[in-house]
Amino acid sequence: MTVSKTVEKSAEKPADAAKGRKDPPEGLPEALQLGELSEQLGYVLKRAQLKVFENFLRCMASLQLTPAQFSVLLLVEKNPGRNQTEVASTLGILRPNFVALLDNLESRDLCARIRSTNDRRSHILVLTDKGKAVLARAKKLVATKHESRLNELLGQANREALIGMLSKIANEF
Numbered sequence: 001m002t003v004s005k006t007v008e009k010s011a012e013k014p015a016d017a018a019k020g021r022k023d024p025p026e027g028l029p030e031a032l033q034l035g036e037l038s039e040q041l042g043y044v045l046k047r048a049q050l051k052v053f054e055n056f057l058r059c060m061a062s063l064q065l066t067p068a069q070f071s072v073l074l075l076v077e078k079n080p081g082r083n084q085t086e087v088a089s090t091l092g093i094l095r096p097n098f099v100a101l102l103d104n105l106e107s108r109d110l111c112a113r114i115r116s117t118n119d120r121r122s123h124i125l126v127l128t129d130k131g132k133a134v135l136a137r138a139k140k141l142v143a144t145k146h147e148s149r150l151n152e153l154l155g156q157a158n159r160e161a162l163i164g165m166l167s168k169i170a171n172e173f
Helices: 014-018 035-039 041-059 067-078 084-091 095-107 129-154 156-172
Strands: 111-115 123-127
Touching: 035 041, 041 067, 041 129, 067 084, 067 095, 067 111, 067 123, 067 129, 084 095, 084 123, 095 111, 123 129, 129 156
Parallel strands: none
Antiparallel strands: 111 123
16 A cells, blocks of 8 residues: 655645744744643653753763763762672662673772672672762762752752652552
8 A cells, every 4th residue: 555645735825824823933843742640750750860861961071971880989988898789789780780780880990899798699889989079079079069950940848749749659668
């Protein structure tokens, strides 16, 4: 089956055709209508996550840290001597993905895997001196550029309420 399109030329002048409607700027297509999708919590959460991650990556550009890498460094700092399985599980990162993430952090000398003395099959994670320094810089950037922007947008009360609601979903859903 073949479908052909025919474009009809309107006798209407371009200026007359534009009256009464908002056309997108020249060269840009009209935005899609989202319908019920705009009311779906999962969709709105994902869109918000993408925007937050984009901002995080801009703030961390000088350190070349992703949200996942930053999270790993924070957990390792706060939980010295814990093994990589525990850290991956806490962050919800699949084992193969976590190994690749650790390989990257190790190649940059930000953290190290040390064979556990209790279980030779297991590795504990530690921050290197360079990792501690990079994490300290990252924390400052997150606080002054990333989180401060979110706080400015939401306000403290809304921020706390949102964290509470999202934590409830994460822990109970």
